[in-house]
Amino acid sequence: GQQVMQIPQYQHVQEGEDFTTYCNSSTTLSNIQWYKQRPGGHPVFLIQLVKSGEVKKQKRLTFQFGEAKKNSSLHITATQTTDVGTYFCAGVVYTGNQFYFGTGTSLTVIP
């Protein structure tokens, strides 16, 4: 069945260091979304990517959709303590009608 894996599962970084999480799907996706969930909170939408090779930036966050539309990445430059949380990708397969959430990457930022 459809699977969406994320690596790493956990990441500890010093404040100011960069962080990247990778999302890999077993099948081609029509689009992919990224969500952030703070400890004790609920997932909050960050961005949606649709086009092959698409790159979008939100301040220190850079999102990329792979050329084959089977992988995606989220890169945070110069992490801050406010970046703490779990980052999930969620993909939709072509002709599909459900999100397949990645396993999530838990980010800890050490001040």
Add this chain to the structure above:
Amino acid sequence: KAGVTQTPRYLIKTRGQQVTLSCSPISGHRSVSWYQQTPGQGLQFLFEYFSETQRNKGNFPGRFSGRQFSNSRSEMNVSTLELGDSALYLCASSLRPVGQGARMNTEAFFGQGTRLTVV
């Protein structure tokens, strides 16, 4: 505008009982999805409703069911509770059904969740 509201926030039930969780979507949103979140399994899709119709169902036993009302509010029911059903149950609403048009924004707005503990 008001966000997605889930009630109750916390529940403690005993094995064998049943439970009903409620989700009120953002006004104007007709799509409601339900997810089970556990530390070991992450976010698992339960089902999605759009205009009172179940569009898709995840890989959960028949003890998990749901419905949507004409005002788009949704409920999910779990019968014959098991210890393994302890989890955070999240509902998410969106303007359009998931997968409707790859280029359309189907951003999901999540509620705070219901924390279910089965003892």
